[in-house]
Amino acid sequence: MNKMTLLDVSLIKNLDPFVGMEDTALQDVLDLSDSMHYAKGKMIFREGDQAKCFYLLLDGHIRVVKTSPHGEQIIARVISSGELFGIAKALHRDTYPADAVAAVDCLVLCWSNRHWDKIVNAYPSFASNTNKTVGKRLAETQARVMELATERVEQRVASTIVKLAAQTGKKTNEGILIDFPISRQDVSEMTGTTLHTVSRLMSAWESKGWVKSGRQKITLLESHKLAMVAAGHDKN
Amino acid sequence: MNKMTLLDVSLIKNLDPFVGMEDTALQDVLDLSDSMHYAKGKMIFREGDQAKCFYLLLDGHIRVVKTSPHGEQIIARVISSGELFGIAKALHRDTYPADAVAAVDCLVLCWSNRHWDKIVNAYPSFASNTNKTVGKRLAETQARVMELATERVEQRVASTIVKLAAQTGKKTNEGILIDFPISRQDVSEMTGTTLHTVSRLMSAWESKGWVKSGRQKITLLESHKLAMVAAGHDKN
DNA sequence: CGAAGCCTTGATGCGCCTCAACGTACGTGG
DNA sequence: CCACGTACGTTGAGGCGCATCAAGGCTTCG
Numbered sequence: 001m002n003k004m005t006l007l008d009v010s011l012i013k014n015l016d017p018f019v020g021m022e023d024t025a026l027q028d029v030l031d032l033s034d035s036m037h038y039a040k041g042k043m044i045f046r047e048g049d050q051a052k053c054f055y056l057l058l059d060g061h062i063r064v065v066k067t068s069p070h071g072e073q074i075i076a077r078v079i080s081s082g083e084l085f086g087i088a089k090a091l092h093r094d095t096y097p098a099d100a101v102a103a104v105d106c107l108v109l110c111w112s113n114r115h116w117d118k119i120v121n122a123y124p125s126f127a128s129n130t131n132k133t134v135g136k137r138l139a140e141t142q143a144r145v146m147e148l149a150t151e152r153v154e155q156r157v158a159s160t161i162v163k164l165a166a167q168t169g170k171k172t173n174e175g176i177l178i179d180f181p182i183s184r185q186d187v188s189e190m191t192g193t194t195l196h197t198v199s200r201l202m203s204a205w206e207s208k209g210w211v212k213s214g215r216q217k218i219t220l221l222e223s224h225k226l227a228m229v230a231a232g233h234d235k236n
Numbered sequence: 237m238n239k240m241t242l243l244d245v246s247l248i249k250n251l252d253p254f255v256g257m258e259d260t261a262l263q264d265v266l267d268l269s270d271s272m273h274y275a276k277g278k279m280i281f282r283e284g285d286q287a288k289c290f291y292l293l294l295d296g297h298i299r300v301v302k303t304s305p306h307g308e309q310i311i312a313r314v315i316s317s318g319e320l321f322g323i324a325k326a327l328h329r330d331t332y333p334a335d336a337v338a339a340v341d342c343l344v345l346c347w348s349n350r351h352w353d354k355i356v357n358a359y360p361s362f363a364s365n366t367n368k369t370v371g372k373r374l375a376e377t378q379a380r381v382m383e384l385a386t387e388r389v390e391q392r393v394a395s396t397i398v399k400l401a402a403q404t405g406k407k408t409n410e411g412i413l414i415d416f417p418i419s420r421q422d423v424s425e426m427t428g429t430t431l432h433t434v435s436r437l438m439s440a441w442e443s444k445g446w447v448k449s450g451r452q453k454i455t456l457l458e459s460h461k462l463a464m465v466a467a468g469h470d471k472n
Numbered sequence: 473c474g475a476a477g478c479c480t481t482g483a484t485g486c487g488c489c490t491c492a493a494c495g496t497a498c499g500t501g502g
Numbered sequence: 503c504c505a506c507g508t509a510c511g512t513t514g515a516g517g518c519g520c521a522t523c524a525a526g527g528c529t530t531c532g
Contacts, residue, residue: 066378066382068382068386069467069468070386070468072385072386074381074382074385074386076378076381090367090371091367091368091370091371091372091374091375092364092367092368092371093371093375097375097378098378128328131326131327131328131367131370132327132328134327134367134370134371134374135326135327135328135329135370136327137374138327138370138373138374138377139327139329139333141374141377141378141381142302142312142333142334142377144381145310145312145377145380145381145384145428146302146304146310148381148384148385148428149308149310149384149425149427149428150304150306150308150310150428152519152520153519153520154519183477183478183479184478184479184480185478189385191385192381192384192385192386193520193521194520194521194522195478195479196479196480196481196520196521196522197519197520197521199478199479199480199481200480200481200520202479203479203480203481214479214529215477215478215479215528215529215530216478231305232305232306388487388488389487389488390487419509419510419511420510420511420512421510429488429489430488430489430490431510431511432488432489432490432511432512432513433487433488433489435510435511435512435513436488436512436513438511439511439512439513450497450511451496451497451498451509451510451511452510
């Protein structure tokens, strides 16, 4: 995690958290930040740590992971570039609620929580954008409760893959590639199942030509078919 | 839902959402509110409705219910007296994310969303308390995802009942009574199982003398035993 | 080149859903 | 106030979805 310098407003100008802010305001905020690099696999913060900073992901992908009392891990969400994370301050927490791990090499900005109130008060649209983000995450989490409570594994896995493709997908000549290393185990930790079941499902879909997958790699060839499975229209 | 009048600051003075506010401020806020009564079973708002108001529950209990595309219902949370609900505005939503149903006769205050910005800007501690509430709900929802993904039905049901007892429990000479009508079906919709399984579990616990339950009524006699089950220490 | 991490596939079993039937408390209206 | 309808609760039988256990192949990296 090396500190970097030379930040330009254009880096963050068009990101969700900063819509509605003037360039001068953005420069002010940027001047308060540090720029850091985290290598693939590095932990950025740990569940229960004192929350000293909040972060913006400039480039890369981050897994937000919670561990149960019995040691099972689940992936709470995946952060993509342009998103805030570690914003414990926005929720009046003084510790982080989960681990954050760099899924690939990541470039992040971070701000000391000292500056939070200053920024929020000076730039109401930032506060407002943050609330919106939190609201979205609450809705997503609630939707996941719904899925876990009412849908079968097959649907949840399909739905998760389709959502990941929408969030992080990169067009290739074959189809939509999920653009960071993701194992069967990762998918199982996102869906509340086992890596074995995920593997079987992926194999089945691969043999139907709906996906193409390999070691920590998933490409969607027929995402509408998967979307149908996700919706519960099993038979096909 | 009859409109009422004659509101006193003492009604809300000690409630979480209003800590840190002066009496004069409370009176100002109170003057903007309407007081309403909802009979047991009435729907206060429906998922997808335009969010015109936000609410404070003064007395009663409210079930927050989501319905899946296939018609299954789940109970997202139970609101107890003193809590805000329907605060779509805080999350920058313009519709409510779920149904709100009066579990018993309820007394609520409501404010037009017109007043939201005014109140939030005039009384920063209200804004701050609201963020804290949202943060707690996000954490709770996340914890539920965790439970659904990693625990077995028995644990989830035990855990839900213990939490309900902590949230709404009333001491009786027998034990802790969950203080609103709650059916087997309700519990199943909170835990992602069926009413049959809940019924079997309750019967088993009743025969061990851990709970005493009847029609829409649950009393905990040995909550520590249930807490053990919730924690996964099955054998006993 | 060995070791570790990821993936696959089979066999087996059980937790819990599903289907079914009946018992019991509530409240509503004749 | 009783009779009936409706909602809630209980309990059994059966089966399926998926976890678990087990074994082996393949890729990546030091």
